[in-house]
Amino acid sequence: MKKLLAVLLLLLLGSAPAWAVLGEHVATVASDQKYLRGEVRATVQQGYSVQQITAADQSVVNEYVSPAGMVFGISWRGTVMPNLQLLLGSYYAQFQQAAQSRVRRRGPLVLRTDQLVVESGGHLRSFHGRAYVPSLLPRNVSAEVVR
């Protein structure tokens, strides 16, 4: 039995795509029209769904959504670093604290606590990373799906 169930829909959103941030409900989050104008491709996997957004600058953000509509993970890749304040939402402060307490390390950033995992790496022209909230992972879904 294959895990992949179906590719549901391919939407072309012109001006106001729905935009969700980590730890919030996919439907209740106000859109950020400035940040994202692009193509949204939604796929349903076993136990969760993914909204892949290809922004106008060709950067890609994936949102991982639980069956209850909660965004439990995000991932990104692009030429420059994404706006993590937007993507991480209320979890941004935790990330900010980790980013500012760096000692000696000059390179990728890894934050791993019980509440939040953030992995941010790469270089100019090729940044990539992911973030997820362990407590929001749907039942029987591994954190490894967030990639």
Place this chain on the structure above:
Amino acid sequence: MNLRKGLIIRLCFCLALLTALWVLASCGGSGNQVNTTGNSSGSTTTVNNTQSIEVNLGPANNYVNGLFASVTICVHGTSTCQTIPNMLVDTGSEGVRVLASQLSLSLPAITDSGNNPLQECLGFADGSFLWGPVESADIQLAGETALSVPLQVVAAPDTGIPVPSSCSSGGGVNQGTVAGLGANGILGIGNFRQDCGGACTAASSQVPALYFLCPNSACQVTSVPLADQLQNPVWLFPQDNNGLLISLPSVSAGGAQTVSGSLIFGIGTQSNNALGSAQVYTTDANGDFQTTFKNVAYSQSFIDSGSNALYFLDSNTLGIPDCSDNTGFYCPGSTINYSATNTGLNGAAASLSFSIANADSLFNTNNGNNAAFNNLGGDSPGNFDWGMPFFYGHNVFIGIEGQAGPTGVIGPYWAY
């Protein structure tokens, strides 16, 4: 005809000589050299293509595995120059970025047609960022000169433009100080001609948030033509412009206080920069290649002198502990030897060996005075970031995009 041709050749030779003398005169005291060869055609000049580099703790005395060089910046077409020491040599970015606090020259701004100065926000993977205007200057490295090169003046105090919130949204530290950056600036000499390239030349609504225009202090992302973007100065040299070579000696297992080496410009252009037995690994369009470790392939792997350790995978995957004192570094009970295989886009593949030692111990060796470590590792889940330890003990060539290497290979590529 012959007479006229001879005259032209002599004129050319005189011009070359004059140019050489001008370069010499304009850089008095900075140690630069220019040598002209007595080539019969008079058209070839061989310049000093070797810039000394050093790994040390840097100007803030806080940088581990920081590779530093001096960069001479000149007001275009004049002998008004300033040599900035302690510029971090970064193969993970392109362009010269100098802290305004370290720059005494007044340079012309790059502006749009409305005379608005171009601003740049460079965010790094760790969330830190550099913000400041783009200005233009001549750049000298060893005996090589690139003319009218756009560079970034970081944290310029007099622009009256506050850092836009979208720039600081990375969450990290504004690195606009020597203490924050750990350097006086960055010498970005990676695989590309410009820092952004074609991605930033599209319509302004479709470009990455890298360059900004800020009329009335309200900053908007803008597209920028290639020529106005920050430039890897190497590809703008009149010669030795197809890439470069970083040559550093080996470091012993306990580390070293300083390590001295050479930045050599050009690949296969002079007697000191032949590829020799080095294997060429081409990269994808973004500068990445594949690293295979224990039969698992990790794409989006890369080499980066601006990363100060071998950042790869994570402690769970490797089965070794993270450090208790120095978070983010590996602290195995005893040194562990690993091997991994890098595979270029061209299919070239070879394994390499490396070691990871206990970082808490390394940082305490020699009363904490050591700056260079070839066995320092930390986590980077899902890929390999081959940082500074990779560079010790062999020659590493960096081929620049669109520039032809000695065997006909076109950049971007690495060779080692």
